[in-house]
Amino acid sequence: MPELPEVETVANGVHDRIHGRRILGVWTSGKPQTFKSPETEIAETLTGARITRVHRVGKTIVMDVQQGPGSRVQGPKPKKSQFLIHLGMTGRLLVSQPEVPLPKHTHAVLSLDDGREVRFVDPRRFGRLSIAGEDYLGPGAEPTTISAEEFAAVFKGRRLAIKAALLNQSILHGVGNIYADESLFRAGIRPRRQAGRLTRAELGRLHAALQQVLAHAIRLGGSSVSDYVDADGIRGFFQLEHKVYSRAGLPCRDCGATLRKVIVAGRTTVYCPVCQH
DNA sequence: CGTCCCACCTGATTGC
DNA sequence: TGCAATCAGGTGGGAC
Numbered sequence: 001m002p003e004l005p006e007v008e009t010v011a012n013g014v015h016d017r018i019h020g021r022r023i024l025g026v027w028t029s030g031k032p033q034t035f036k037s038p039e040t041e042i043a044e045t046l047t048g049a050r051i052t053r054v055h056r057v058g059k060t061i062v063m064d065v066q067q068g069p070g071s072r073v074q075g076p077k078p079k080k081s082q083f084l085i086h087l088g089m090t091g092r093l094l095v096s097q098p099e100v101p102l103p104k105h106t107h108a109v110l111s112l113d114d115g116r117e118v119r120f121v122d123p124r125r126f127g128r129l130s131i132a133g134e135d136y137l138g139p140g141a142e143p144t145t146i147s148a149e150e151f152a153a154v155f156k157g158r159r160l161a162i163k164a165a166l167l168n169q170s171i172l173h174g175v176g177n178i179y180a181d182e183s184l185f186r187a188g189i190r191p192r193r194q195a196g197r198l199t200r201a202e203l204g205r206l207h208a209a210l211q212q213v214l215a216h217a218i219r220l221g222g223s224s225v226s227d228y229v230d231a232d233g234i235r236g237f238f239q240l241e242h243k244v245y246s247r248a249g250l251p252c253r254d255c256g257a258t259l260r261k262v263i264v265a266g267r268t269t270v271y272c273p274v275c276q277h
Numbered sequence: 278c279g280t281c282c283c284a285c286c287t288g289a290t291t292g293c
Numbered sequence: 294t295g296c297a298a299t300c301a302g303g304t305g306g307g308a309c
Binding site: 003090128176268 | 304
């Protein structure tokens with residue numbers, strides 16, 4: 001569930017539920033690859049800290065915390081840190097009452113001062129948890145706010161396929177397989193076209209299409225916040241009308257032609273041979 | 278450096 | 294019904 005709109009929805013939903021709370025205790029699973037920072041550092045940084053904000057940078061959820069009285073990390077002035085949560089393919093960040101049984105594949109639990117728990121659950125373990133000392137900005141540009149001029153500039157001279165460029169987080173951060181395919185369809189551009197050879201007009205269409213599809217998806221995701229945080233998953237999000245994603249072999253919703261499936265950048269890619277050039 | 282490819286995991290679905 | 298093969302919304306490290 002982890003592209004920009006889903007991550008933003010999760011981050012906003014979790015922020016609304018837990019900002020201002022203090023973390024009393026931290027448990028971690030010990031599965032080494034889940035933790036990019038040592039588990040001891042995560043526990044020491046978070047235990048006793050207050051959660052000031054939860055937001056999104058690219059596909060990463062960023063939890064701002066501030067150590068104060070009662071935290072293990074003490075200093076002359078309150079120390080700010082960030083807990084970074086990358087959901088990978090199957091990661092979920094849940095806010096639960098402690099009596100709700102721990103789901104299988106739970107890798108971290110933060111116990112809050114109101115009794116609730118923040119739980120990180122990730123069956124496939126592609127997700128990653130870490131601590132950042134300073135403001136984490138991540139690689140790549142933010143697609144929801146980038147200007148058309150900057151957007152065109154980041155693809156200049158790039159010889160890789162435009163689909164691969166959209167997926168590359170060090171160019172733009174937050175775009176994944178669904179929104180790459182959906183924005184290319186809406187812009188009428190084939191996924192294998194070389195990024196650096198797109199015309200300025202095509203890049204203008206892609207910029208507009210990507211920002212529209214992300215904004216649309218964020219709106220839909222936002223409407224299902226209470227469902228997925230309390231229960232299990234993001235039910236309702238898939239109501240988004242995908243034009244091509246997961247529709248290979250089906251008729252194009254715009255022209256009726258059979259949608260084609262190819263592999264680009266190692267990922268399943270679907271496009272309309274008539275609408276996209 | 279830019280680009281490509283595959284390993285990293287579990288679980289749901291498809292196909293024989 | 295059972296079991297193996299295939300596929301999945303992501304990334305980072307090594308090869309070229």
